[in-house]
Amino acid sequence: MTNTDTTSTPITQRVIAVLWPSFLTAGVATILFFTAFDPQIILAVSGYSEISRLGGYTIGFFLFWMLTSSSCALTCYFQRPCLDPSAVASPRE
Numbered sequence: 001m002t003n004t005d006t007t008s009t010p011i012t013q014r015v016i017a018v019l020w021p022s023f024l025t026a027g028v029a030t031i032l033f034f035t036a037f038d039p040q041i042i043l044a045v046s047g048y049s050e051i052s053r054l055g056g057y058t059i060g061f062f063l064f065w066m067l068t069s070s071s072c073a074l075t076c077y078f079q080r081p082c083l084d085p086s087a088v089a090s091p092r093e
Helices: 011-036 039-046 053-078
Strands: none
Touching: 011 053, 039 053
């Protein structure tokens, strides 16, 4: 019998369950995105020409990581069960 109660899972394990897959996905997204686009051109167009190419890769990676971690966190949040239907009173009563 498995227990799906979120209080039985340590908070560290829940945080790592969000950050680790989002880290891997951000790495792949960074590789694919910067294969097609040069970060120096993107930064020059946006007005940040003093940032190096490596800085552009770093900023891009962290933006992708933030995007994918928020997506993973929302998925974990919305998979939690709602109120127990038996605990909610029927509107006919």
